[in-house]
Amino acid sequence: MIENLAAGVQAFTSNAFLVAGEPGADSPPRNDANDANDAGRRVLVDAGSNFDVVARIGEHVEDLDAVVLTHTHPDHVGNLAAVRDAFDVETWGFDASLDQVDNELPDGGTVTMGTAEYEVLHTPGHKDDHLCLYAPxxxxxxxxxxxFQNGGFGRTDLAEGDRDALIRSIDRVRERLDGDLREMHVGHGPSVLDAPGEHVELAVRSARMG
Incomplete structure (x- = not known):
């Protein structure tokens, strides 16, 4: 189960994904005594901002094992303090020197989310600490x-933005994909569940032209 907890929020926020159980499965039953085993490692990917993500997490699971950050822009970590307090949970990200990151996820490492193992890809260009997470x-x-959907790509006009680095990062992701990508979950806008690899290819071309 991968659930976007920011769906429908009108305030400025990133998406915030709760990952529990098998990808593509329905939400695990909240009160099932065996839920913890079925859900695997319950992880929040990005915390979002400006909405009550704690309440939305509670609609699906009773506890949380970890928060994984794709990067530390304010719209992705604005709710982080509330999540830490509510669930007494630690965070993982690329740069453990940052206040928002308790534990390092190094490039080339792995992290378990739900029941799947994800590879950690350091992908700077939008921000220096940006990560993508891929479960082959x-x-x-x-x-x-x-x-993003339809060939969109991260802005590079903010601090630490670098268009050339962004293009290299998109290329790296494209080259790593094994041709069987079924779901792409993005920081803003809808997830891509129909031929997501085509959207990655389009993003490479769009970033080079933009």
Whole structure:
């Protein structure tokens, strides 16, 4: 189960994805005594901002095992303090020197979310600490603010933005995909569940032309 907890929020926020159980499965039953085993490692990917994400997490699971950050722009971490307080949970991200990151996820490392293992890809260009998370066996990519639907790509006019680095990062993701990408979950806008690899290819071309 991968659930966008920011769906329908009108305030300025990133998406915030709750990952529990098998990708593509329905939400695990909240009060099932065996839920913890079925859900695997319950992880929030980005915390979003300006809405009550704690309440939305509670609609699906009773506890949380970790928060993984694609990067630390304010719209992705604005709710983080509330999540930490509510669930007594630690965070993982690329740069553990930042206040929002308790534990380092190094480039080339792995992290378990739900029941799937994700590869960690350092993908700067939008922000220096940006990560993408890819599960080859499950065919799932969390693209953060690197790639969006219909060939969109992350802005590079903010601090730490670098268009050339962004293009290299998109290329790296495109080359790593094994051709069986089934789901791409992005930092803003809808997830891409129909031929997401085509959207990655389009983003490469669009970033070079933009």
């Amino acid at each position: 066996e499950a065919g799932v990519l969390f693209a953060g603010d690197l790639i």
